[in-house]
Amino acid sequence: MKALNLFPSTCQIYDHFNYAPHGGYHVKNLASLDERYKCPVCKLIIKNGVQLICGDRICRLCIPRGKIDMQCPECSQITLVSQIVDDKGFNNDIQTLAITCSSCEWSGELKNYQNHLEQIHNHYQCSYCNETFSSSTILNQHQETTCSQMPVNCILHKYGCEEKILRCDLSNHYLTETHQRILLLYILQVLINISDRSQPLTQLDTNVERTTIDLLTNINTIATTTLKADKYNVQQEGIKEMISIMSNGIESLNDDSQILSDELLQQSLLVEAINQRSEILKTSCEESNAILHAHTMNMDILQQECRSLKEMVSENESISYDGTFIWKITDVKEKMIDAESERQPSIYSPPFYSSPAGYKMCARFYMHGDGNARRTHMSLFFVLMRGSNDTVLHFPFKYKVTFCLFDQTGQQNHIINSFRPDIKSSSFQRPQSNMNIASGIPKFVPLAIIEQNDNPYVKLDTMFIKIMVDFEDLPKAILPYALSLNPGLPTECQHKMIRQEIERQAQLQSETTSEINLTQKKEIIHGSSKKDG
Template identity: 45%
Template sequence: MEKPSNPDMSFEAGTVLGKVDEEFCSPKEEQKLTAQLHGIIAVRTQEIQQKKNDVGKCQQSVTQFEPVTTAKNELDCKMIPLTGIGTHYLSELHQTSLLSAVQRILSLYHKYTSQSTGAAINDSYSQMQQCGETLTTLARNIPILNEDIVRLSTESLRFQNSLLSCQHEINQMKQVIDEKDSCITHISKTQETVKQELSSIRQKVEDLQSISYDGICTWKITNASEKMADAQSERQTSICSPPFYSSPTGYKMRMRLCLHGDGNARKTHLSLFFVLMRGDYDEILKWPFNFKVTFCLYDQSDQQRHIINSFRPDVTSNSFQRPKTQMNVEFGFPKFYPLPEMLQDGNNYMKDDTIFLKCLIDDRPKDILAYALRLNPGLPFHTQQELIQQSIEKRQEQQRQTLNYPLRNNMAPSPTSNDSAEWENHVSATDENVEEAICISRVYSVHSAATSTNLVDSSSNEET
């Protein structure tokens, strides 16, 4: 077969063959492609005929032959000259050989594709069998799956209903919890109020239980350090004793203590004041109040070095007039006791964080009051009164004996007389007996109204 010299024709023929190779051709499609190939060959033959002269001119100078194979099959071939290549391409032999080559290519293509398709079909059939078995298995499980779907749908519906019910219960519980929280908050506030009221009631009960009606108030102050700190920080600058009365139908009074001092005595002394309060029997009492007031700070050791201060009221002061309000203006000692001494270690006036104060309304002499304050507070009241009365009677008897001693010409005996030694011994013995009777001790600090220099009416804050 001669080799085509026209590249365009070769390209179109290759394009047709490429289509044949790319597509899976049926016999009809093969005939159609063959017809298209003949058409292309005819068109290209005309183009070759038109260029025949040009080819001849180009080949006039060629004297040698180039072997070109022409054959109907592989055994039938011969050599043709190069100058006759154009005629050869147009010859029936070349066209027949080209068509035969195309048919062989198609035959080989069909053979290959048939083998490939068969193998593919076998593989596909095997896969289809596997898929069929799988589908059979799946089809067999479909009823079970349908039952499961129905069961799961039922359970899902039941769970949804249960979930809605639980959600409703949760909302109700949240509402109940909110109500309980609100109730707890209210109860907490109420409890705090009740605690305060209970504390106030307890204090009132304690005050009522400790109320005395004999003009004497013994005041026990606990947690003194904490109360001093409150006074120092001005959270609570003063504390008050329970009320007490001079008699069941007498004056109503109380003490007021400033643990960090008051006024000019702040930060330096304990300040202690007497306060008259409005009572139930003020209409029948004598005014102004005119009874001596005595304060005592107890020494809690066996030494009994009590601190005692007293004053007699100033009847012109508003502090001792009939109360027009709940209580009058206080009156007392801003500098009752030095604060640094109270805070010293080993101080006997504050032990176990406790302080004891006493207030007495009594017109007895100071020496009798000193004796009364030395008596054991644990003795019954009537026993204390009997001892005080015995002390008073003994003192009066000793005074009468002293006054009834025989004097010569209203003068003391001469030191040179025989009676001199007896007189001196009697006076000495009398002095000792009097001191024993009235129990005057050097450890007392007794201030009368005439000698006290630190009395203050808190309304004017001036010393009297």
């Protein structure tokens, strides 16, 4: 049978003595301040703020002592004490909060308040424990609720326990014989009143009181004692009934205690199993993350290799083995912007060769100029690269290089420029690294021409540059013809047409020379005849 809950438990009676300390600042304008500056525990301005796992803030001194967790007063979420962290950003922000002293008319920023309290209001001292406080309000709250050296009344002082006890000694006082006797009398009074007994406890004589005290030391003797007097029989029956109720209550409490112990054991086993499972899951997650990281790295490597292969395929598709290369440059506008901002000042052409076993070469293009030509001209350079057959090739490289920027309108107004290598320059010696220093024409074409709208050299955001290495020492007069040939014709056909043009121009020059010589002879003969006449 469950015990009747006729009076509050000891825990409930003493619960009103458990107060949290006041960790915050008490100020006069507290009511007008933003709620985010107030601690939900002590209701004062937050001092040395810390942050719970839910994001709410409290004072550091408001963290409960001797506990492993706490419940947030705002959202009721549980936070482990080990998870509470200092909120440095909030503590810095709150320093400029405007406040007014709770004990005087001083006003200022919160960062100066502690210094003000220490200098002006350091005399609020508890007369019992000598602890110092910043205001009389906090001192009064301390003495009323938490001061351990404060003399207080027993909670049963209305029922005869009139002894003054230090607050820190209350727990020991509750275990004294005097307090227990008065507590038992209080219980008897309640039980007798409930049982509608006609004789109140206050009318019992001293013999009943002595019998009640003896009851605490020898319950079995009281239970077997037979009182002959009729006035004591009723009282004995009441005591027996009370003892029976209390015995049943104790048995019920023991049963509940055993049930709670069993449940606690089950919960402990469940927590242990959950912890073990969590460790397994944690290990599994770490292994999965390691595998995922490895896969990611492998994927990055494969993507890099794919890009390299793609570049190699692209280069091989446009590769040339006759010393002539037509470079198609797309996205001209974007590349010029990158060059102007110096994100990518220059770009390289794919490599090309003088022959399958010949020199390896490429071009380097500064679309916004280089050196003294920066921001005024486009700069185009020739680069000699390290090839697989360099050991059998002749160096220094001494062949004339010609650049041609194609006119895409069909008007044949190509921009052509060429140069002969300086054989003393390191740019044209056998390459010792991947490529030599670029050398060429810094002022290849003025930027003003390219920046014009509808200029003939950039169409559909694309331009074409032809790089030609002259291994046959073509006459300068033949270059415009050679560069104007249809790039779609086979190389052998282009070379044949160039040779025919050279022969034609040589024949034409020979005929012109003969005509000039004949004319000069005629003029000499005609002049001689005039003198003879």
